[in-house]
Amino acid sequence: MTSLLTPRLHLVPFEDDHLAGLNAMNSDIEVMRYLGGKPQSLAETQASIDRVKARWQQYGYSWWSFFDRSSGQLVGAGCIQPTFAPRSTLPEIGWRLRRDHWGQGLASEAARRMARFAMDQLSMPVIEAVCAKDNLASAQVMQRLGMRFRGLERWDDEEGVFYEMTAQEWARSPARVKALEESVPEENASHRPPTK
Template sequence: MTQLLTPRLHLVPFQDDHLHGLNAMNSDLEVMRYLGGEAESLANTQAAIDRVKLRWQQWGYSWWSFFERSTGELVGAGCIQRLNPEQTEPLEIGWRLRRDRWGQGLASEAARRMARFAFDQLMTPALVAVCAKDNLDSAQVMQRLGMRYRGIEPWHGEDAVYYDLSAEDWARSPARAKAMDEVVPEEIA
């Protein structure tokens, strides 16, 4: 299972010992505001970890926990996953952060690294991202990544904003250049 590094984050595939950190984040109603709007139970967080571990085994990608390198704290989570589990494409990129880490650029930093993984290692032809229509902060991360607005489409029974990014657009993107500048020496070793 692939671990990734950024200047400030260590992305680690979901593991059982992430349970309490993930649950603390996913039980914050402000964090979950655009993700179903309900606090996640400890049992539901464990079920998600179990699903994700299986997806890593089956597909070689899924959800990472974001650990802040300076503190070792779990501060977020993000994914490269199948938008539809029955289809190999398109791949979806997504993220969430603990509320006390909002507004620090961590979501953009993690998104650039996950996109680099998806395009360079998985060789995906495109990524999509989805957010609630009112989730302007997440849409801004998508735009900073170089994604283009695709429109409003249904997502889990709700209308949602869709963005996409082709491999060709990623190759020319300032976000890709920044991701390459953020290569961490420990990751190369």
């Protein structure tokens, strides 16, 4: 399982000891407003950790917890994950942040690093992203990443805004240039951040 670094974040594959930090974020109704619309219970968060750990073993990619490198606190989560038919068969990039870390550019920073992992390290030919129609902040992260608006499509029980990006589009994207500029040595550092 691959950990990733950005200037401000350490992206660590989900582990059991992330439970408290992930649940503190996922039980916030504002964080979950566009992600099912209801807070997640502790048991639901543990079940998601279990699913993610299995997917890391099966696919070699899935969800990371975002740890602030200066404080060691869990401040968000994001993914490159398989999307299962019938909705789509394209890998999906996604993110969420603790409410007190909104508006600081962390989602874009993490998204650039995850896209670089997907495109440059895993050689994925295309990735997609989806958000609710009124989730403008998430759509802006997709646009800053260089993703192209694909259209409105069915997303679970509602209509979602879909973006996608091919490997060729990523290669030309200013976000890739920025991701390379943000490269941090010892990408797979074995040290683990404190869990808070």
